[in-house]
Each structure stands twice: as structure tokens, then as C-alpha cells.
Amino acid sequence: MYPNHTDLRKVLVLNPKGGSGKTTLATNLAAWYAIEGLQPALLDMDPQGSSTRWLGKRNSQAPLVHPLKGYDLPGNVTRSFALRPPPGTHRLIVDTPAGLPREELRDITRDAQRIVIPVLPSDIDIHAVTRCIADLLLVAKIPRGDRRIGIVANRVKPNTLIFRALMRFLTTLDIPVVGVLRDTQNYVRAFDQGLGIHELRGGTQDQDIAQWTDLIGWLETGHEPAEVVI
Secondary structure (H helix, E strand, O other): OOOOOOOOEEEEEOOOOOOOOHHHHHHHHHHHHHHOOOOEEEEEOOOOOHHHHHHHHOOOOOOOOEEEEOOOOOOOOOHHHHOOOOOOOOEEEEEOOOOOOHHHHHHHHOOOOEEEEEEOOOHHHHHHHHHHHHHHHHOOOOOHHHOOEEEEEEEEOOOOHHHHHHHHHHOOOOOOEEEEEEOOOHHHHHHHOOOOHHHOOOOOOHHHHHOOHHHHHHHHHOOOOOOOOO
């Protein structure tokens, strides 16, 4: 799909339900890859444009994240051209929209090396992620054995009943839980500055940074954590 990008890896952040934290994951992944010198591009496919707003806040002195916009395209620009990462891009992070039609799943996931599904600890979100995974397996035809799909429990409060219920449920899906991110205002603070959690200074983000170790490890090596950091 992306000619002349032989070493490009695509990370898809996906959950058709709105409010699950897709943009939080996508922007923080883009910032981390930028810090690591992997020349990331961040493709915002959501008409709400949250990732695009984050990029607009990003200081020119911060490591570069190349912007790609997948909505409201000008009439004189083809979609394939607009979505093409620039030469030298090593990581493409895709922030998908809420309400993504099931029939588009196969196309959007076809060339993704990793598919990250954020899920919140609530009954509504548990139901939504069940349907999402079923669609990925049955509609997008992603073999379960590929282990390309990983779940991130997002905005969690440890030692709560709903969090424990979420983790019990996720273990029944045979899809790895590759990260657990706590509910904290540090992500709000980072977004407001156009930064990732790893770029914040002078705050209480050390615990949040530690929680990304498992997720990054799975994205880059495919190693599934035996027990995620909480």
C-alpha cells in the first residue's frame, strides 16, 4: 500500500466506540517514536480532528511528528496521496474514527502490523470491545494466531471492583492485554502542550511512563507481557 516504504510499520489504534482513549494512545505513541528517532507520521482519520489539534499545539522544538489528515480532503487531492507517509517514515500511527463501519475493517487493517484496542473499565465498553474483536476476527479475517491484536485497559483506577471485573473479562478473550494505563490528569496536561507523557517534565508522570514499557515492548517485538504493570 505504501510503495518505497519497505521498513514502515503501521500501528492502528482502533475501537469503533467513541471515548475509549484512541487519541491519547495515538498521540503518545507518536511522541515516543519521535523521541526514539523513528520519524513517525500520525494519520488522523477522525473528523473530530483531535490528533490534528494535538499536532497543532506541538512546539517546533519538539521531535518531529509528521501530520497526515484523512478527512475533509480538498477536491484536488486524492485520498491515496493525502494518506501517503513522507519518505523516511518508519512508524505510521493511525487514529481511527468512532463509528467505523464494519465493512471498512478489512481495508483499514490489511497492512497493519499491530492493532491496539483501548477499552475503559465499564459495562458499556466491555460489550463494545467484545463486538470489536469479533468483527476483527470474522469480518476483517485477522487470524487469531497472528497475535496482531492487543488490548490496552485505559483510564483505570486500580483496586476498584470495575477494574478487577474488566481484567477478569479480558482474560477470557484470548487476546493479550498489552498495557494498563491509569486514570490521571497527566495525559490531559501532555495533550494541552502537544506533548507525549514521556516528554513531560516537572510532574508526577514517572508512574505513567513506567506503564508504557509493556505496550512498547509488544509493539516493537511482539513479546506479550506475562503481567502488565499497574
